[in-house]
Amino acid sequence: MLKKMNIFLILKFACAAAVVITSIFSLAYTGNNRLVSLFTQLFLSLMFLFSGISEFKTNRKTYAIVSFSVSLFAAIVFISTLLLRKG
Template sequence: MLKRMNIFLILKFACAAAVVISSFLSLAYPGNQRLATLFTQFLLSLMFLFSGISEFKTNRKTYAIVSFSVSLFAAIVFISTLLLRKG
């Protein structure tokens, strides 16, 4: 079973688990919500990027394009939030 899974699928599931854990932590500790939101947004961007690469390798180009566009949008939101925080 592990031979059939490619590295991008494993990375996608690892990022998904990290997103769930960081979301639970931001709910448990609401005082540090801004940093947790940035971290979760970055992980979501990576998760959709790995998902798009995985879908592209399995020749599902429509889903890959959607995943890449969502990843790009999440990365833009992450960068703009990071810049607004510093400014």
């Protein structure tokens, strides 16, 4: 089974697990969780990036373009939130 899974699929599931863990942590510990929110946005962006790469490799270009677009949007939100935090 591991031979059929490519590295991008494994990375996508690892990032999805990280998104779930950081989201649960954010819900469990209320308060000022801006740092946890940043990590959630980062892992969400990476998850959609790896999803887009794996969709592109399987010749599903429409899904790949949508995944890349969502990944770009999540990365822009991550960067803008990071810059607003510094300022």
